[in-house]
Amino acid sequence: GNPPGVKLLGYNFPKEIIGKNLAKDFYYIPEDRKIFLEELKKRKGIVKDYEVTLKRRDGTPVTVSTSSHYYYDEKENIAGVEGIFVDITKRKQSEKLQQALYNISKAANSPITLDQLYKTIHQELSTIIDTTNFHISLIDEKENKIYFSYYFDEKDDISSIQKFDFSNTLSANTIRTKRPLLVNRKKINKMAEERKIKLSQLGTLTKKTLWLGVPLKVENKVIGCMALVCYYDLEHYSKKDIQMMEFVSTQVATAIERKRTEEILSKSQQEFI
Known part of the structure; x- marks a missing residue:
C-alpha cells in the first residue's frame, strides 16, 4: 500500500x-x-x-x-x-462551479422566460450544492415590498399565498443588511427576540433548521436574496458554502436582472402596439 x-x-x-x-x-x-x-x-x-x-x-x-x-x-x-x-476534489468542484455559472449565463441570454430561468438556476446550482429547498426573493420597487419569485420547498408551498407581508423574513433581513447569513434554529429564535425577524412570517421551522441566504446584487444595488434551507442537519451548510453562494450570486443576480428587464420591455412594447 x-x-x-x-x-x-x-x-x-x-x-x-x-x-x-x-x-x-x-x-x-x-x-x-x-x-x-x-x-x-x-x-x-x-x-x-x-x-x-x-x-x-x-x-x-x-x-x-x-x-x-x-x-x-x-x-x-x-x-x-x-x-x-x-x-482532485477541489479541482472537480471548481470545474463544476465554472460550468454551472456558464450555463446560467447562457440561459440568461437565450429566449426563455423568467420562470424558466429560475428553474435553470435551481438545476445548475444543484450540481454544486444541495438545493432541495431553494428560494429566490426579489424587491418590488414600485410597491416597496419583498416577494418570492421562486420558492421550491419540501415543507411549504407559498404559491397559494397572495398579498402576504414578507418584510420580516430571513430573506428580507439579508436584503436589508446586504450581507450573507447562515443561521440555525437557535440563532433564528434569537433574531426574533431581537425583533430582526418575525417567526410568524417564516415557513416551517424544525429543531434542526439551518438557513443560508446571500444577497443578490447588481453592481452595488441589492435586488433580492437567494436562500437554501435544510430541515434536519445543523452541519449541512458551512462557511465555505456561504463563500461559494456569494460567488455564484453575482452571476445569478445579473441573469435575473437581464431577464426581468427583457420581460418589462417586451410587455411595454406589446402595450404600445
Missing part, C-alpha cells in the same frame, strides 16, 4: 487498512474497482491520470486522479498494483 494514499482517505497508519476489502471499503462505488482493473489490463498495465471516486474513512467521497501500474514478482507474474493518488 502507500501511506500517503492511506492518509488521504483519513487513516493514520497503514495497519488500519489491513484486512479491509479494497472495492467495498475504499471505492465509493465498489464496481469502479473492477472497471479500473479492466482499464489497467486494456492499457497493458499502466494508467495515467485516471479519475475515480474513493471513499474516506468517514464514508465521504473523495475524487482522485491516479497514475498506477502493475508490479511483478521474481517470476515476472503480476503481483499487484501500485501507484500514486492525488486528491
Whole structure:
C-alpha cells in the first residue's frame, strides 16, 4: 500500500487498512474497482491520470486522479498494483462551479422566460450544492415590498399565498443588511427576540433548521436574496458554502436582472402596439 494514499482517505497508519476489502471499503462505488482493473489490463498495465471516486474513512467521497501500474514478482507474474493518488476534489468542484455559472449565463441570454430561468438556476446550482429547498426573493420597487419569485420547498408551498407581508423574513433581513447569513434554529429564535425577524412570517421551522441566504446584487444595488434551507442537519451548510453562494450570486443576480428587464420591455412594447 502507500501511506500517503492511506492518509488521504483519513487513516493514520497503514495497519488500519489491513484486512479491509479494497472495492467495498475504499471505492465509493465498489464496481469502479473492477472497471479500473479492466482499464489497467486494456492499457497493458499502466494508467495515467485516471479519475475515480474513493471513499474516506468517514464514508465521504473523495475524487482522485491516479497514475498506477502493475508490479511483478521474481517470476515476472503480476503481483499487484501500485501507484500514486492525488486528491482532485477541489479541482472537480471548481470545474463544476465554472460550468454551472456558464450555463446560467447562457440561459440568461437565450429566449426563455423568467420562470424558466429560475428553474435553470435551481438545476445548475444543484450540481454544486444541495438545493432541495431553494428560494429566490426579489424587491418590488414600485410597491416597496419583498416577494418570492421562486420558492421550491419540501415543507411549504407559498404559491397559494397572495398579498402576504414578507418584510420580516430571513430573506428580507439579508436584503436589508446586504450581507450573507447562515443561521440555525437557535440563532433564528434569537433574531426574533431581537425583533430582526418575525417567526410568524417564516415557513416551517424544525429543531434542526439551518438557513443560508446571500444577497443578490447588481453592481452595488441589492435586488433580492437567494436562500437554501435544510430541515434536519445543523452541519449541512458551512462557511465555505456561504463563500461559494456569494460567488455564484453575482452571476445569478445579473441573469435575473437581464431577464426581468427583457420581460418589462417586451410587455411595454406589446402595450404600445
